[in-house]
Amino acid sequence: MTEQTKHHVQKKYQVGVEAALEVMGGKWKPLIIYHLMTGRKRTSELRRLIPGITQKMLTTQLRGLEKDGIVARKVYNEIPPKVEYELTHYGWGLKPALDxxxxxxxxHLxxxxxxxSKVLEEFRG
Known part of the structure; x- marks a missing residue:
């Protein structure tokens, strides 16, 4: 049994939405997932697409998503190191919910x- 499996087995949920929110809840994870639905991204690209997120918070959120099997991290063996993130097959299962x-x-807007359309344009800057 993996550490990830142990963590999820020990926790009891009243409804499925609790489990979903634990994995993708919060302010930043849905935005990260949303932007990865358009393709593989480097950390710097995600920072540009998500104004307001700090590097530390982005790294923390990406690690959590990676641990839960939602995001895959690909490291290229080059100098300087190149790291990209993309949704896993499992992560793509969140697309209908995010849509x-x-x-x-x-x-709502x-x-x-x-x-x-006017409000969305204002938010896009």
Missing amino acids: HLCYWGED EKIHGDK
Whole structure:
């Protein structure tokens, strides 16, 4: 039994959403997953795509996602070292959930602000 399996076996959940939120919950993980759905990214690319996240927080979140089997880390043997992250096959299973959250969020922005395209443009900077 792996350390990862031991961790998940010991914890008891009341509903499945608890387990899902433990893996992908929080402010940063869904954004990281969302951006990795467009393809493999280097840490510097993720930092540009996610304004406000610190290098330390990004590294911590990526390690957690890697530990849970959502993200794969690929290290290239070159100088300077090149590291890229991508979703695993298992991680791609989160795409439908994130798609629904995106649609709901856009509808919510439209409901609150009346024009989701204008609001989204403002957030994109």
